[in-house]
Amino acid sequence: MEPLSWSLSFSGSIKASRGLLVLAIMLRAVLKLCCGITYPHLRSMTGLQRAALAAFGQEITHLQSRGRMALPAWSSLRWTQKTEPAEQKSAALADEDVFYQRQGEAALDEALKIVESEDGWKLEMSEENGDVIYSKALTGNRKVFRLEAELNASPEELHDILFFRVEEMHEWNPSIRRIRVLKHVSRDTVVTHEVSAETAGNLIGQRDFLSVRHSSRSESRVYLGGAATRLESLPPQHGFVRAEDGPTCIILHPLQDRPDRSRFIWLLNMDVKGWLPQSLVNKALPRAQADFTKHLRRRLATQHPENKS
Structure with a gap:
């Protein structure tokens, strides 16, 4: 022995x-x-x-x-x-969900402070249909952009299209190649990966975005917020420049005399990264906002052909 x-x-x-x-x-x-x-x-x-x-x-x-x-x-x-008990794994997942939830809430709060501030906004462009875009300089020569428009849809319908059905956005917006929901944190918070399309006239070029998206309601208003986030399972992808959103937000509220129509306010706050002149970026971003709104109107027109405008 x-x-x-x-x-x-x-x-x-x-x-x-x-x-x-x-x-x-x-x-x-x-x-x-x-x-x-x-x-x-x-x-x-x-x-x-x-x-x-x-x-x-x-x-x-x-x-x-x-x-x-x-x-x-x-x-x-x-x-x-070293195998973690099931309760420890659940706690770790819960901590991760809490992180994304709080990040989404903080992004929305910060974006609302920017869009609701009254100082520093200048008219950037005005469309014939009444859409207007204002800009505001942040640090350096970087700008954020605030679009204001009226849309033929209720806040609830727009909430459904822009948040709950975000993976369908490439079907009506040609500037997007795909959007995938990578993580459902809660009913009002998700983590998404977005890849922009290579379209003619795209001055910024193809980018990808990893973002947390959060929504909330207050009486008749709907708020959508977002910001760049991180996810270990999806580091920056080869062949793409990873741009960063946020904090950004969209505010939806019904018109006083037309609850089936909405006031649409969108704060675009984006760092496109890469080696692009900021002057070029500052021209391309408001144009991208105007194009997005145009495609959204076309999407709504397919649902409400009687209200085309």
């Missing part, structure tokens, strides 16, 4: 009442693993060897749980104790 005694000395004593003979047979099957056998060799084990390894691990875990065997800190078998 000398080899068995030596093999067990690395992890303390195991009482003979657990069946030393069975343990010795299993121990021989994994002795090479404990002495430094490499992972590729582990993958080439036969079925019996794998079964012996699994049985040995279960036996060790059982003895540890009863306080009858303590593995040393350097033991390669201590990985069996």
Whole structure:
């Protein structure tokens, strides 16, 4: 029994009442693993060897749980104790959801402060249909843009199109290649990945965005907010410049005399990244807002052909 005694000395004593003979047979099957056998060799084990390894691990875990065997800190078998209980995994997921929820709420609050401030706004462009876009300089030469328009849809309908059915946006907006919801944090908060399309006249070029989107309601008003976020499973993609949104927001509220129509206010706040002159970006972004609103109107017209305007 000398080899068995030596093999067990690395992890303390195991009482003979657990069946030393069975343990010795299993121990021989994994002795090479404990002495430094490499992972590729582990993958080439036969079925019996794998079964012996699994049985040995279960036996060790059982003895540890009863306080009858303590593995040393350097033991390669201590990985069996690193598995997180289900409640710890749930807590970690809950913490992640809380992070995105709070980030979405904070982005909306900050964006509303910008769009509702009265100082510094200048008329950028005015469309024949009555849409107007104002700009406001932030740090440096970077600007944010506020579009104001009226749309033939209720706030609830626009909420559905722009938030709950955001993955369908590429169907009516040719400037978007695709949008995918990567994570449903809650009914009012999601994490999305958006890829812009390569369209003629696109001065900024193709970009991708990883964003948290949040919505809330206050009486008859609907608020949509968003900002760039991070997700370990989706780092910046090869071939794309990852731009950053936010904080940005959209405010929807019914017209006083026409509850089936909405006042549409959109704060566009974007850092397109890359090596582009800021003067070019400041010209392209309000044009992109005007184009988006045009495509949205066409989308609404397909649902309400009697109200085309």
